[in-house]
Amino acid sequence: MPSTTKIPVGILGATGTVGQRFVQLLEDHPWFEVAWLAASERSAGLAYQDAAKWKLTTSIPDRIAHMKVSAAAPDGAPRVIFAALDAALAQDLEPKFAAAGHVLITNSSAFRMHPDVPLIIPEINDDQLALIDRQEWRKSKGRGCIVTNSNCSIMGLAIALAPLAEQFGLEKVFAVTMQAISGAGYPGVASLDILGNVIPYIAKEEEKMEAEAKKLLGKMHNDQLQLADFAISAQCNRVAVEDGHTESVSIKLRKPASAEQIIAAWRGCKSNVAQLNLPSAPAQVIHYDERIDRPQPRLDIHRGKGMTTTIGRLRACSIFDWKFTVLSHNTVRGAAGAAILNAELLKVKGYLEA
């Protein structure tokens, strides 16, 4: 029996890889309770366990397994919706939900770069929430809105860059990713394509990474977001890793900083929202690992229940200032976990109330 004191939430795109993470991470959530699951026509009407090819290493929660999958339409859906739709579908569906008065907290890329839509990492840019009030949906009677989190490839890197941008100024960033297969969904990457292989291409990923980086590190001025002013060049590769994006990064700062100062900036990285005690916020935003061969996805991805960003190998760069490696869990910190953290922030800030 659902507790009546929790906020009922829905998951739009509940059967996919990220949808499954939503289900998993929302189980036993202290504030939210899954009350509605929606997916494509093909799944609508089925029990969730029959509609979803569950690929996580924990079992489908019993209550969810038997829940009937709804059609992907606003009728009957709870006010608060987590979304994990393909961009093309999201482009069409998400505004319909927002227009119908839903608070749509989405992992899709469709509206991330819209000037009125916040692209939130609570620890570093919660001030973007102010953009919500500029949304037409929010001004209408239903007071719906859309809030986004970033692409998985830029999430951990943006977190790594934020304290450096703050303290030393950021001028240039080179980043090469080695991304996990779970980021491509299911069935996603064919095994013949990735077993013992590297694929040096992920459609639209480099473009998203470069564009979103500047919005994530942007600043609010007079209720408008100014994109951050630094150059970023990204190259994205797929590797035979299940979960966790590893990135080799070189940066040029605006002010000189020693290795000690940079590590201190990371270790001292204080979340903007630390005092809010959001349930999904990791105790440690960034963990700097001094071991010579870390971070590694297989070993370090679970830190902070997948929400901590791990950095290692800070060393001088012979062209820019510094080189390092950053690791982030792509379906937790980089997708479902990020959206849930955003929802927690929205709740505390009063945006979930009708």
Add this chain to the structure above:
Amino acid sequence: MPSTTKIPVGILGATGTVGQRFVQLLEDHPWFEVAWLAASERSAGLAYQDAAKWKLTTSIPDRIAHMKVSAAAPDGAPRVIFAALDAALAQDLEPKFAAAGHVLITNSSAFRMHPDVPLIIPEINDDQLALIDRQEWRKSKGRGCIVTNSNCSIMGLAIALAPLAEQFGLEKVFAVTMQAISGAGYPGVASLDILGNVIPYIAKEEEKMEAEAKKLLGKMHNDQLQLADFAISAQCNRVAVEDGHTESVSIKLRKPASAEQIIAAWRGCKSNVAQLNLPSAPAQVIHYDERIDRPQPRLDIHRGKGMTTTIGRLRACSIFDWKFTVLSHNTVRGAAGAAILNAELLKVKGYLEA
């Protein structure tokens, strides 16, 4: 029965991963014939098939399987020696062989950066052979010498950069590698370390890559080598690939060049030694692949019997000028095949004659 018209050669470090490649690639070589195999104390006296844990997908050639492994000392060794020793061992042993009058064509890093030792890629810098005459060993009665090839991580990249440096001038290079496990030898990388994982560290690899790049692209002036004048920053990662190093590269050129001009420079890349018809030289030095998701190690590593460098994904870089992906077979083009090609060049140039 060994043909009497071929040049007898020895392999120093014959049981390791690269030693095995030497055995494989020299089988049926038109000019050379393996006449001597040497390895560590532990292997000396054993039949090769008992001493080597053969890990290649072709069988040990019959004649070699039963050949007795010699101790790693110059006595009784043929004049021409291919070497695949650990750097520490090479530091000690290689000069002994050179002093004893052997022509040592080595894959080891020990003497690569020595000012009198050529670091050869025949297609691009055969002029470095002139350094041989500066070697003390060469001046002595035995007329021994040491000739090196580069580290596997820089080989394919140097080949990719050479025609660009020539035509447009090279100013800056960022390179992030995703390197195969075969580069670490056997047993090398533990499976628990790499299955479903990335290791963002390979000991001394970044240093070698950066240093050797400048020697490989250097120019001879008055019998001395001038290192090439460009900046390079490398980051090296190990991935779960058997053979083939894939690298994400960004470059800044000194003169403007369009994508068409760059691809034309690669496709038109003419080996310095094309007219010599060296048996191991690939018909195509560089293959540019226009497919959006190539090169990939599993699919493209065998091009030109592992000697062709494959490049793909040329596109504009938002910081430097251009980004691309380069792939090279690390134990063929980047090790044993490179040394054999060097030996072929030495033969044609008359250096193998006593």
Add this chain to the structure above:
Amino acid sequence: MPSTTKIPVGILGATGTVGQRFVQLLEDHPWFEVAWLAASERSAGLAYQDAAKWKLTTSIPDRIAHMKVSAAAPDGAPRVIFAALDAALAQDLEPKFAAAGHVLITNSSAFRMHPDVPLIIPEINDDQLALIDRQEWRKSKGRGCIVTNSNCSIMGLAIALAPLAEQFGLEKVFAVTMQAISGAGYPGVASLDILGNVIPYIAKEEEKMEAEAKKLLGKMHNDQLQLADFAISAQCNRVAVEDGHTESVSIKLRKPASAEQIIAAWRGCKSNVAQLNLPSAPAQVIHYDERIDRPQPRLDIHRGKGMTTTIGRLRACSIFDWKFTVLSHNTVRGAAGAAILNAELLKVKGYLEA
């Protein structure tokens, strides 16, 4: 320019994993020349290189790359057709081709167990060719027919069992397979399903393996095939291997046999068709490897250009008589290579003539 002296052949289902192997193995075939490629509606009309997602480590032959893909219908197709269709499609299409007078040499399962259709491994049961004359299609004017090869999971095992059945009688066989991903086609197995995993199920595979084994080892009596009289129990698993099915086998023989006798039976295994010098027949039908940890798919799959069956680890079984491990290349020996060998046999036996 196609040589006029070779027999023109077509490939039905040319774009799939097995279809690609047909293209690869038929390149430079001394007797056959690919003159026609057919695939689904979606591919018809495209150049082959645009229709096929080529996944082999050799390049698409130039001549084939630009060949136009035809619709999957008999019109305009050469008389000799290699087929690699899904069973459902084959059930419908293959009889149409046979009825139209084509000699259909197929890797599909649709007609393998039909009493009038030979299930051929030339080395062990070429006498089944006599079944062709019982086919209605053969009796009609066009003299079409269907000839099949077995499922990849039973191919190598049947070859291993044949000389033992012949010499010692075969009573019972337990077999557990560890099958490569290439057997599932492309995209086939999702990487999220197999990376670091085992899937203990392949649809219909155990049933095919058990049924086909008895036909493969059957004997002709009065122009009818009698299924072999032994019991077989199979369990099929998918593992993270690219090519090569490895199988753990236990057997009970009808007559006592020592390990030496069994190995001698394998090593002495003489192909029924050795004297025909079929181009794709391996010099060695069976290779017995005495090394304690062999055969292994990565290392042993290429023996005999993928056509030799490798066996190892013969040791006493505490329930039956003997245990061993057998390895066979699933897309060469177990699919395209098998069909081509069958075609060669048909040619020599005069079945390809109109």
Add this chain to the structure above:
Amino acid sequence: MPSTTKIPVGILGATGTVGQRFVQLLEDHPWFEVAWLAASERSAGLAYQDAAKWKLTTSIPDRIAHMKVSAAAPDGAPRVIFAALDAALAQDLEPKFAAAGHVLITNSSAFRMHPDVPLIIPEINDDQLALIDRQEWRKSKGRGCIVTNSNCSIMGLAIALAPLAEQFGLEKVFAVTMQAISGAGYPGVASLDILGNVIPYIAKEEEKMEAEAKKLLGKMHNDQLQLADFAISAQCNRVAVEDGHTESVSIKLRKPASAEQIIAAWRGCKSNVAQLNLPSAPAQVIHYDERIDRPQPRLDIHRGKGMTTTIGRLRACSIFDWKFTVLSHNTVRGAAGAAILNAELLKVKGYLEA
């Protein structure tokens, strides 16, 4: 600060793969507290974090990270010792600890088949504890003893067989394993040996599996253990899986049983020690999964915190009676977790008191 109310325990062989699991699983154990860590000479004197190459996905517990590693000798060690030594070392060291009055709960194979040493799976054969009183060490003043758990390859299978043996009688068992790399320790299996490969050999594994199976399912009669009377034939393979041994099994029972009865026997499998509420005992000894393609190591290994055995694919065998697939976590249920569960049983039964 260690709690004074927990029983201090030591780990002998604390730096290896299984030793690390002991550390991980004993963290926050309600009854035991790690007070002593021992390893080889090379490690003695170092902090644990410097001596152990930690390869688990959780961090080293802080308290343990800085604990000094002791030499592998009884002096100063707590009475209760968990051991994870190589068999050769265990052969020598374990009796010394037992003679010195230690209760040695070991994962090593050295004494598993000793007639006076219990080979315990608490759920199925806790009666073997009575053997302890036959041990000489136990009779001496220190009252030391040795208690073992089985090899990881037979653990899950023995649990699967126990209720069937009990209810229907067991006559014959065929088992083919596909074992994880973690079972070989660290560095263990070389990546070049297992990436995209199967190794059909694990030294001494088949012998252990067959011998230990009969002791595990044996029965106590007059204070002596009678080995179980059934035949077992095992074949052991290594596959590219991190954790979890998957096994394809065929069984012949003494009494007829339907699939429903067998599944009921598994689902109803009641631990012999259920009423003891041992902290590491899984709520469910056996989970039968009806999905057609389960169990799979990547997805099912964590059930019951790695202590539940998962079975699937029960179907008729054409030679014996039934075929099925069994999965067990090799370093938890099959090693460290098993030993800890044994220790919990020993505590409740009073064997840990001096």
